[in-house]
Amino acid sequence: MKILLIRFSSFGDVLQTLSVPGRLKEAFPQAEIHWVTRAEFKPLIDTHPAVARVWSLPKGTGLKALRALSRELRAEGFTHIYDAHNNLRSHLLGWMLNGFFAWRVWTGQHRFLRRSIYRFRRFLLFRFHKNFFPQPFSGQFALLEPLQKWGLDAVAPPPPQLFLSAVDSVRTKLPADFTSFVALAPSAAFELKRWPLAYWRRLIEEMPSTRFAVLGGPEDTFLRELENLAPQRVVCLAGTLSLNDSARVIALSDALVSNDTGLMHVAEQLGKPCVALMGPAPFGFPSRPLTKIMQLDLPCRPCSKHGQGPCVNMNFHQCLRGIAPEHVVRELKGILHA
Numbered sequence: 001m002k003i004l005l006i007r008f009s010s011f012g013d014v015l016q017t018l019s020v021p022g023r024l025k026e027a028f029p030q031a032e033i034h035w036v037t038r039a040e041f042k043p044l045i046d047t048h049p050a051v052a053r054v055w056s057l058p059k060g061t062g063l064k065a066l067r068a069l070s071r072e073l074r075a076e077g078f079t080h081i082y083d084a085h086n087n088l089r090s091h092l093l094g095w096m097l098n099g100f101f102a103w104r105v106w107t108g109q110h111r112f113l114r115r116s117i118y119r120f121r122r123f124l125l126f127r128f129h130k131n132f133f134p135q136p137f138s139g140q141f142a143l144l145e146p147l148q149k150w151g152l153d154a155v156a157p158p159p160p161q162l163f164l165s166a167v168d169s170v171r172t173k174l175p176a177d178f179t180s181f182v183a184l185a186p187s188a189a190f191e192l193k194r195w196p197l198a199y200w201r202r203l204i205e206e207m208p209s210t211r212f213a214v215l216g217g218p219e220d221t222f223l224r225e226l227e228n229l230a231p232q233r234v235v236c237l238a239g240t241l242s243l244n245d246s247a248r249v250i251a252l253s254d255a256l257v258s259n260d261t262g263l264m265h266v267a268e269q270l271g272k273p274c275v276a277l278m279g280p281a282p283f284g285f286p287s288r289p290l291t292k293i294m295q296l297d298l299p300c301r302p303c304s305k306h307g308q309g310p311c312v313n314m315n316f317h318q319c320l321r322g323i324a325p326e327h328v329v330r331e332l333k334g335i336l337h338a
Contacts, residue, residue: 001031002077006093007084008057011243012262012284014041015162016139017084018048018269022157023144025050034076036069036093043244047163063092070096080150083114084143113146125282126305136278136285136293139265156287159271162247170248174213175235181211182332183250183267185258187220187238193260193307195277195320197222201229202325203257207332213237213253215246215263255335257328260284260307267291273335275328279320281307292331296322 003024007017014037021033032052035045039056046054055073057065066089074097081097083090098112124130134141144154174181186200204212204226216223216238227236237249247266250256255273258264260281267274268288276286278295282302286293295301300313311317 001028001079003028003031003033003080003082004073004076004078004097005033005035005082005084006090007035008038008087008089009041009085010262011041012265013085013139014044015262015265015269016287017143018045018161019140019156020082020084020143020147021048021050022161023147023152023155026157027150027152034073034078036073040243044162044247047165048161049163066092067096069093073097079111081112082146083112084146086115086117113149115143115146122305125302131282131302133282136295137283138285138287139283140287159269159288159290162266162269164244164248164251164270167248167251170241170245170252173235173237173240173245173249174252175211178211178213178235181213181253182207182336183253183256183263184212184214184226185216185256185261185263186214186223186226187216188259188261188307190306190308192280192303192309192311192317193320195259195279195323196317197225199321199323199325199328200226203328203332204229204234206325206329210336211235213249215241215249255332257332264291273338275331275335277320277323277328279307279317280304280309280311292335294323294328294331295319298322 005020007014024031024033033050034053035051036055039058042054042056045051070093083094121132140156141154148154188194211233214223214226214236218239220238223236223238227234250266250272251270256267257275259277260279264274264276264286268286268291274291276291276293278293280303296319298319301319303312
């Protein structure tokens with residue numbers, strides 16, 4: 001078997017898809033597995049021992065680059081293809097590799113798989129608030145489920161499924177006394193997915209003997225406030241690290257506390273304990289037992305596909321504001337003292 005896996009983005013989805021080559025290799029030890037992704041995510045996949053080669057396209061490249069890539073891929077002679085993305089670009093690549101009629105034949109023989117994105121279920125959920133998705137909805141399971149047509153159970157392989165090189169290279173970014181610390185991911189793409197900043201302050205204040213490393217992107221300048229709260233035991237690394245280096249910090253940490261973001265899936269695929277603060281979005285739920293999911297059962301949840309809102313609850317942002325810092329502190333202490 002020579003298998004091509006297609007998953008271009010996003011950060012969190014690529015991380016969850018890392019379980020697919022691991023599962024394939026468990027079932028087909030002799031299989032040669034290739035992966036097509038976006039160039040920025042290639043370093044996350046390159047070190048996976050089940051992946052023989054990673055093919056990539058820079059973000060924003062057009063049809064010409066996609067056609068050039070398809071010519072190279074056709075020469076590889078893949079026996080099986082799994083489109084784990086199911087978007088316009090992955091459809092075009094599938095057609096370029098096989099042609100429309102060959103694609104239909106392969107689908108009938110189950111040698112070409114495509115992940116379902118359940119369009120009708122999504123329509124019912126966001127238009128009529130009728131939720132027919134499994135609860136909680138596991139992205140990893142949804143990615144592994146199509147492999148049943150190749151005779152595989154939809155069971156995630158054990159962690160780690162994210163393999164990082166030179167983990168100690170980020171120690172220079174941490175204070176010398178950070179031999180034991182908790183990583184925090186207080187940001188998110190949309191504000192409604194963020195546990196309130198005041199609650200993160202309470203978390204830090206309620207654990208005066210714990211050191212914290214705060215992770216985020218260049219735009220998350222508001223996170224400096226957490227470092228200013230206790231600069232002797234809180235370091236803010238927001239905007240100073242690549243995605244891979246942020247993952248390395250989590251690998252060095254004792255645990256992660258995270259909003260619904262890709263960094264939560266980093267912890268999962270590393271096998272690190274995590275407290276996951278789940279708010280308005282329906283599809284980013286963690287899958288592994290080391291992750292403690294904290295959420296409120298509210299009739300308004302989920303309110304939007306990605307958590308972009310608007311919030312429809314009379315008590316604004318109740319899904320996350322209702323998760324008390326004291327409860328998170330209790331869960332985190334239980335993890336650290338286990």
